[in-house]
Amino acid sequence: MSTVASEKLTGFADLDALRSSIQAQREKIETTVVLCGGPGCQAYGCKAVIEAFREALDDEGLEESVQLRVTGCHGFCERGPLVVIRPAGTFYQGVTAEDVPEIIQKTLKNNQLLDRLLYVNAQTSQKVQTEKEVDFYAYQQRIISGANEEIDPECIEDYLAVGGYSALAKALSQMKPDQIIEQITESGLRGRGGGGFLTGRKWQSCRNAQGQPKYVLCNGDEGDPGAFMDRTIMEGNPHSVLEGMCIGAYAIGSNQGYIYVRDEYPLAVENLGIAIQQARELGLLGENILGSGFDFDIRINRGAGAFVCGESTALMASIEGKIGDPRAKYIHTTDVGLFGKPSNLNNVETWANVPQIINRGPDWFSSLGTEHSKGTKVFSLVGKINNTGLVEVPMGIILRDIIFKIGGGIPNGKKFKAVQIGGPSGGCIPETLLDTPVDYEQLTDLGAMMGSGGLIVMDQDTCMVDIARYFMNFLCEESCGKCTPCREGTKIMLDILTRICQGQGTPEDMEQLETLGEDVQTASLCGLGTSAPNPVLSTLRYFRDEYEAHVKDKRCPAGVCRELISFSVTPEACTSCSLCVKACPVEAISGGTRKGKGKERTKVPAVIDQDKCIKCRACYEACKFNAVAVS
Template identity: 60%
Template sequence: MEKIRSIEQLDGLRDRLGLKQGAVTRSLTFCAGTGCRAYGSMDVVEAFRKELKKRGLSRKVAVKTTGCHGFCERGPMVLISPEGIFYEQVAGKDVPEIVEKTILNHEVIDRLLYKDPKTGEPVPKEADIPFYRLQNRLLLGENLLIDPTSIEDYIARGGYRALAKALKQMRPEQIIDEVERSGLRGRGGGGFPTGRKWRSCREAEGEIKYVICNADEGDPGAYMDRSLLEGNPHMILEGMIIGAYAIGAQQGYIYVRNEYPLAVDHASQALKAARRHGFLGEDILGSGFTFDVKITRGGGAFVCGESTALMASLEGRPGEPRAKYVHTVDRGLFDMPTNLNNVESWANIPRIVLDGADSFAKLGTKGSKGTKIFSLVGKINNTGLVEVPMGMRLREIIFDIGGGIPDGKRFKAVQTGGPSGGCLPEERLDLRVDFDELAAAGSMMGSGGMIVMDEDNCMVDVARYFVTFLEEESCGKCTPCREGLRRMKEILTDICEGRGQKDAVEQLERLGRAMKAASLCELGRTAANPVLTTIRYFRDEYEAHITKKKCPAFVCRKLVHYSINPKKCVGCQACARACPAHCISGGKKKVHVIDQDRCIHCGSCFDACKFDAVKRK
């Protein structure tokens, strides 16, 4: 491969690739993101390849594997172009039928289509599925169109055109102006204006400067960054190269957790391909600018997502944060000016440079521009990744795109912003999701996690879960975070197990205030959020646990009491068979009794009884 030296050369290559791809009339696109792979999508892909070969169609029908499409609930999936037909939950056995009917005879197979849960009607085209239709997939949409291991795919979609424009037609300051004017704010959680960060780093004194891509995504249930890096690594890389040019950095790092093997693999392949084409290395695109990127694999500590801890880890020291009174843009990695941005922040850069700040700023709210990717998980029908303009109401995201709560259950809360975000109740569903609104409600944007909870979730138990996670992930360096989380966990455990003291809520609030005010890093400063917001919005649940010793959601086992209603029990023995503690007695067709002393309050009998004879209170 000859290195690309000019815009004309890049345009020429793109046109040639476009012609080549345009020559293929039909194609099958498969999601091969981590979620769909777990569903067995690669087996389906293999089955298609074999079937097409058998029928001599290999040259006429292109098979493309891409990164995550976001509709993880319905995988494995196949998208048939040019018709745009979308089949969900496809298995190997469906393959011959799809080839026969849809590919050869243009027939749609109803059975494999997505059914609108409201109308029950099948939706043949992907574009018409509400989950996709209501989103604005500026970043994620590209995932469907490119094979992440093919730089050609990326170039054919206009990839590296923004880099060429930046290097050849813009001065570094102009790029920074454009990014600043776009209103882009850091997508990793902090929400700091990206352009301003770049400017400070450019103006900082230092012979060597670094840029870092923070791909140490560690929130439970969140995988936005993973899916971008797996699905479109060149977009992130292009953003980094543009950023490095604007800032004046010579070296970049992608810090990605080792638990993301596909992301590591795709990013590594992207680096090699970019070097081959002259997008990385010396004299990039003949501009005289030299820059390269290395991948560093993190060991998986949550706290390493904090910028100073990440840099410490990158240097080979323990991943512990330090005070940021001296900013990392002045003295960061190896004490040199360092600009760190999150995966999604970098991914937005090529578009801003290519289409201009105004086009980006058209979307969003006053203080938060552009789109944001959320990972919508928990008690939600359409589990997956959604990308929406900033300012969309929580209700639209959860009910219109997410399809609401499964099994007709009632929505209780949504936790935004990762483990140290807050839990927002039903009254807050009309909140417009942006950095400032979430913060005002006591939660935060974080990196975009969204965990939906229904009536079966106990909010005290949820708070305990997140505090336990954070206690394990706290580095332990500073007192308020280390000792505060430890005591919060003790208090919450006591509450959940019926030992809650009268002043437990006041104690939690007092600890929360100290942690918020005095912790060293943002992990500690935000760690009390799940506790403080559940107290703020669900205080009655805390009180029920503490004063009445009851768990209203029947989650906290020690507070739930099971018994059998003799009037309803038919003696079917289902509960006795289900009981892991073997503490239910009573023979066939006889009324059963639970031995309360041996009962472990697991609820298996309640779930097993078909006659509504097991009571819980």
């Protein structure tokens, strides 16, 4: 999208005038093709679709009348690459480059729908034309993530066209810093990074703190495996984060901000960098913002692959160029933080909520959610679930609705077993507790936590002891090693869990996991250690029978733990299709073929050589006839 030439804005009226001119220009555009360029769609090859559209629109001479907008994540990653055609709102899913010429000929030129690209609602089996009708979106409330579709993240005009930076203008022109903090406090906004601390109160502490300069920081070090909410906001709508930080800085009395972005997110770094540059050029960052006399600028720091740097004090040490180890927080970072100065750190999603609250008011925000958990929460819904993707729901919605109504339940007719919430610091919640609402306190009571928003769904084929071992392995590797309880405790717990998974566990091991887990929770220095035992303790609490099966019967009920299982082919069920033979990475399967021709043709069932088998499950997953059995 070409940019509207504009000089630096020196007053609030300039911003309004620019916005009006952009909106007037937009009204002339007849058709917009919105292409999702989010991480999910990229993995499904959306770049080829984008190229195909560019070329085809050029060839057809439509590049003037049809606007192509490549945006951040739309959320419905499962069905990517996604294409939405405005103004009708036609929603095509699973689009390939080969579909593009037909979309242009039929849909763009002749208003015809391409039946095969329409989404079929799972419950009604009806094909639907528009995104609004798609069941995945119907139960969501997308106040933060919804704007992604309106915005090409490299184009500040798109953000301005949907009202971007109006909250900043309102804050700077009409509100005093104390008033802003009051409104954020009243709204009930709590930290979206995991802790759930009241944002307004944190801002107040930092404002009241002695010392200058003060810093505002954005935590974009989204380290929880299976979580990509913040990534999609930074990549898809970077200005919403910048605007939130700028308002926060004005309220707190800071002139310098830092965004700490995970190293694995190069596109987030790039898009934030472009956004900062564009905001500076328009005078929305830098000196004397919109002629208000307020100065504020932002720097980006890249992480370097250390999970612990998501912890506030470790993050600050890392920005300072030091090893990212945390410190005890008897003195809060709002008093002594980055470079020893008062610092206010909030998560990406928290910052993105701020402009909304300023524009729409604290009462609107607090009308969403439960008594103590307000607003919406963005979750990444992943794992053994039909509709993998990014969902935004009002606080208070029950987990069952997220998993079954939005997520469409479990694939392949398998049975739901657990949902892991809160990342490595969180816990696993069983089926019986799925009617729990999404609420900070209620999730904590269950031994899980809100965390940053990863929801990982597990089915009957997931071993809960293996999951506990997986998280402990992760945390043991990521422990910075500064404090003994975390460094040694996670190592010993990992050893015990590994033993249990190998069928060498004893009943005393389970007791030791519990006592050790409680010790690590109590005695560790930072959040990584104090929450590290959660996955173990929550699986012991809700899935004790699986631990007992491993320990007492030397059996893995889910058929996952390699030392405890073997694979075999049921000859009666085998159709000799040879899929398993091809899937086996170590050539352990013989037979599985058909011999002879015509009437003479006979099937030779597959046989697995147990000595060669490495129990990798490849044959089990390849078989379409349930002929491979785990025992």
